[in-house]
Amino acid sequence: MTQSTQKSSSLSTRHLTGIKELTPADIELILTTAAQFKEVINRSIKKVPSLRDITIANAFFENSTRTRLSFELAEKRLSADTLSFTASSSSVKKGETLSDTINNILAMKVDMVVMRHSSPGAPHFLAKTTKAQIINAGDGTHEHPTQALLDAFSIQEKLGEVGGKKVAIIGDILHSRVALSNIFCLQKLGAEVMVCGPSTLIPRHIDKLGVKVGHNVKEALEWADVANVLRIQLERQQIQYFPSLREYSLYFGINDKLLQSLDKEVVIMHPGPINRGVELDSDVADGKHSIILDQVENGVAVRMAVLYLLAERGQ
Numbered sequence: 620m621t622q623s624t625q626k627s628s629s630l631s632t633r634h635l636t637g638i639k640e641l642t643p644a645d646i647e648l649i650l651t652t653a654a655q656f657k658e659v660i661n662r663s664i665k666k667v668p669s670l671r672d673i674t675i676a677n678a679f680f681e682n683s684t685r686t687r688l689s690f691e692l693a694e695k696r697l698s699a700d701t702l703s704f705t706a707s708s709s710s711v712k713k714g715e716t717l718s719d720t721i722n723n724i725l726a727m728k729v730d731m732v733v734m735r736h737s738s739p740g741a742p743h744f745l746a747k748t749t750k751a752q753i754i755n756a757g758d759g760t761h762e763h764p765t766q767a768l769l770d771a772f773s774i775q776e777k778l779g780e781v782g783g784k785k786v787a788i789i790g791d792i793l794h795s796r797v798a799l800s801n802i803f804c805l806q807k808l809g810a811e812v813m814v815c816g817p818s819t820l821i822p823r824h825i826d827k828l829g830v831k832v833g834h835n836v837k838e839a840l841e842w843a844d845v846a847n848v849l850r851i852q853l854e855r856q857q858i859q860y861f862p863s864l865r866e867y868s869l870y871f872g873i874n875d876k877l878l879q880s881l882d883k884e885v886v887i888m889h890p891g892p893i894n895r896g897v898e899l900d901s902d903v904a905d906g907k908h909s910i911i912l913d914q915v916e917n918g919v920a921v922r923m924a925v926l927y928l929l930a931e932r933g934q
């Protein structure tokens with residue numbers, strides 16, 4: 620671990636804007652609490668009264684399936700009151716600003732806002748300018764902290780610990796908020812990280828974050844205990860970063876034949892949504908090394924832990 624890991628019983632922050640702002644002790648506390656909530660959600664009575672007096676708004680200014688549903692379920696399991704907001708069906712379409720939208724939501728006595736927004740830094744701006752506790756559910760190409768936390772939880776569950784493990788993050792690193800949050804989270808927990816992809820999809824100077832950089836998927840898989848495979852984010856790509864999807868798949872896609880050619884086993888992860896046949900073939904996504912659906916299941920427990928600990932940290 621790179622910073623103090625003294626056990627803590629409360630978070631050092633009242634917002635979750637990014638993994639960068641968390642201490643290793645914060646992350647350990649979230650993972651330990653998530654393990655307790657995972658037990659709870661596997662009982663026949665899955666609901667606890669922990670957030671009974673808390674109101675949470677889910678403000679999604681960008682599309683989401685997993686993160687939004689996972690937060691909504693986590694909130695319900697904790698007995699919070701919730702309201703959900705999607706930009707496509709709101710007055711944002713009439714030109715309302717982010718501040719006005721959020722301040723109107725807060726005027727309804729909301730305690731926490733879970734927010735996804737296309738602008739990097741939007742949750743940090745709201746954390747500074749509003750009274751509510753802010754949880755970043757993905758801000759542009761910047762951070763996706765709860766994804767990194769659930770990824771770390773899933774690695775810990777599968778391999779026993781994160782510290783000392785080698786994790787290769789493979790694919791479109793340039794446009795990925797999952798990559799940056801994972802790098803911060805894994806390093807704070809003592810893992811080694813490699814990023815791998817075409818040089819056009821790897822940010823320049825990313826090695827300054829202390830990660831290895833590779834461009835050969837087979838070599839990355841031979842090095843790694845875990846491969847976290849990222850989606851090619853065509854919707855964020857203004858220019859063409861590689862000749863064709865077929866060529867990307869040929870050089871950077873992971874298929875069963877490639878995994879069979881290794882003399883070791885590698886845990887396969889993906890934050891979803893998957894471009895099947897591009898970055899991952901179905902036989903790998905649905906195969907025995909994949910923990911992709913465990914990641915989704917763990918997301919609910921991890922988000923319950925985040926909401927519970929932030930609520931405890933107080934208004």
Ligand code: CP
Nearest residue numbers: 683684685686890891
């Ligand atoms: N992993 C993830 O953030 O998925 P969604 O975009 O569906 O929320």
